[in-house]
Amino acid sequence: MPSTDRDPALFELKFRDPARARALVEALGRRTAELGRTPVSVMHVCGSHEQAIAKFGLRSTFPRGLNVIMGPGCPVCITDAPEVDEGVVLARQGVHIATYGDMVRVPGTSMSLADAQADGAKIHVIYSAAQVVELAQSTSDQVVFFATGFETTAVATAAIVLGGLPSNLSILSAHKYIPPAMEIVAEVPETKVEGFLAAGHAATITGSAVFEPFVARHHVPVVVAGFEPLDILAGLVKLVELIRDRTPQVVNMFPRCVTRAGNLRAQEQLWKVFRPTGGRWRGIAHVPNGNLRLRDEFRSIDARRRFTIDLASLWDHAPAALAQSCICGDIMAGLSSPTDCKLFGQECTPEKPVGACMVSSEGACKIWHEYGGHPDLGGDA
Amino acid sequence: MCLGVPGKVIEVAGNVATVDFWGVRRQVQLDVVDEPVAPGDYILNHVGFAIRRIPESEIAETLALYEQLITQAEQDDLMAEDVRNEIAGARGDRRAVD
Ligand code: SF4
Numbered sequence: 001m002p003s004t005d006r007d008p009a010l011f012e013l014k015f016r017d018p019a020r021a022r023a024l025v026e027a028l029g030r031r032t033a034e035l036g037r038t039p040v041s042v043m044h045v046c047g048s049h050e051q052a053i054a055k056f057g058l059r060s061t062f063p064r065g066l067n068v069i070m071g072p073g074c075p076v077c078i079t080d081a082p083e084v085d086e087g088v089v090l091a092r093q094g095v096h097i098a099t100y101g102d103m104v105r106v107p108g109t110s111m112s113l114a115d116a117q118a119d120g121a122k123i124h125v126i127y128s129a130a131q132v133v134e135l136a137q138s139t140s141d142q143v144v145f146f147a148t149g150f151e152t153t154a155v156a157t158a159a160i161v162l163g164g165l166p167s168n169l170s171i172l173s174a175h176k177y178i179p180p181a182m183e184i185v186a187e188v189p190e191t192k193v194e195g196f197l198a199a200g201h202a203a204t205i206t207g208s209a210v211f212e213p214f215v216a217r218h219h220v221p222v223v224v225a226g227f228e229p230l231d232i233l234a235g236l237v238k239l240v241e242l243i244r245d246r247t248p249q250v251v252n253m254f255p256r257c258v259t260r261a262g263n264l265r266a267q268e269q270l271w272k273v274f275r276p277t278g279g280r281w282r283g284i285a286h287v288p289n290g291n292l293r294l295r296d297e298f299r300s301i302d303a304r305r306r307f308t309i310d311l312a313s314l315w316d317h318a319p320a321a322l323a324q325s326c327i328c329g330d331i332m333a334g335l336s337s338p339t340d341c342k343l344f345g346q347e348c349t350p351e352k353p354v355g356a357c358m359v360s361s362e363g364a365c366k367i368w369h370e371y372g373g374h375p376d377l378g379g380d381a
Numbered sequence: 382m383c384l385g386v387p388g389k390v391i392e393v394a395g396n397v398a399t400v401d402f403w404g405v406r407r408q409v410q411l412d413v414v415d416e417p418v419a420p421g422d423y424i425l426n427h428v429g430f431a432i433r434r435i436p437e438s439e440i441a442e443t444l445a446l447y448e449q450l451i452t453q454a455e456q457d458d459l460m461a462e463d464v465r466n467e468i469a470g471a472r473g474d475r476r477a478v479d
């Protein structure tokens with residue numbers, strides 16, 4: 001094998017090859033025409049898919065009649081206001097809060113962690129869970145890891161927990177588990193989603209088999225796809241093909257990362273540390289088994305048990321009135337587009353986000369704002 | 382924040398690998414990856430933890446899957462001539478050009 005094949009740039013470029021992309025765009029147009037009816041709606045459940053679709057301009061290449069809608073794909077976006085509030089209360093009690101970047105600006109009921117920071121709270125943005133351990137080792141103060149993200153991120157939290165935490169470090173888990181949320185969306189009658197594009201990274205951990213019971217229950221196909229342009233296009237071609245042939249199955253189009261069983265070592269760590277419980281996702285609903293909480297064995301490092309979290313103490317700050325108009329929930333359920341929100345680009349911008357979807361670089365509103373508002377849907381591929 | 386980024390392992394020291402991401406080097410934890418990782422391997426990084434060693438054979442397998450979709454479409458009917466030529470050109474594989 002020539003040495004250039006092992007170059008990271010070439011590795012990714014293979015999955016960005018324009019000629020193959022054009023061929024797949026053609027195949028997608030043909031498959032959609034073969035359905036003999038429109039519109040057909042499919043949903044992806046990953047912010048990273050939307051980001052790639054926007055970044056590579058894929059949406060304008062989708063055939064007319066194929067709606068690729070965004071589901072609850074962003075753990076930042078679906079972290080509910082009361083969960084942010086818990087972090088804010090702890091921050092205002094003087095503990096250090098460490099969390100991933102996007103989370104800092106997500107509005108809670110009355111303020112975000114960034115607002116608390118402006119009031120003097122000690123907020124730290126981390127890139128990796130491993131940095132939280134270093135942070136706790138560098139101080140004698142209490143440090144709380146506001147741990148957010150799906151199963152992919154939760155395994156990193158599990159790994160540091162199993163590695164043993166410094167005594168001044170505890171975990172406030174707002175981790176979420178994706179498969180149960182797909183059930184909810186599949187049951188919303190208005191969305192009429194005929195197929196799902198599943199997130200390749202989450203499936204790297206869980207394996208593609210995790211979707212098999214879902215497919216059996218709802219009779220809709222699920223295609224696991226990666227995040228390069230060819231991954232997404234090929235995933236969609238496969239998905240429309242499965243819809244055309246009325247063959248609800250799980251197909252793994254991301255074999256370079258995903259296996260049927262997934263990463264068993266990571267799953268073992270994940271379930272050793274966390275248990276699934278029901279809980280609200282912002283804008284969506286109560287999701288049974290959608291929240292990951294620390295198991296009882298880890299009560300001593302559970303921030304909810306180590307500290308008193310009295311949400312009423314936040315009430316001296318008035319809730320933001322604008323937030324009432326935010327339609328993030330409808331957007332994540334596939335019922336609306338960001339441009340349907342009357343605050344979009346006006347009162348709500350990435351600089352001053354009103355809702356969570358305008359915060360994260362994988363949030364639907366932020367992406368549509370960044371890439372020129374309403375993407376061009378008029379392509380005639 | 383869920384972005385998983387592939388990178389190439391430069392060095393492994395115990396539980397931590399130094400990984401090259403398009404010229405940027407970062408430390409990546411190996412606590413959750415399910416296979417031994419060695420310099421030269423590709424890994425999928427997620428928030429500072431490798432979650433997968435990406436085998437070279439399966440990169441090829443992924444590309445073959447796509448190739449299959451494309452060829453199938455070709456056979457079904459008329460893919461534009463220039464697209465086929467372009468693919469062949471990109472492959473450096475003149476055989477496929479009609
Ligand atoms: S926005 Fe980020 S955190 Fe959100 S899903 Fe997405 S990728 Fe993950």
Ligand code: SF4
Nearest residue numbers: 326327341348355365
């Ligand atoms: S534009 Fe802002 S307020 Fe409207 S739905 Fe999006 S995040 Fe919410």
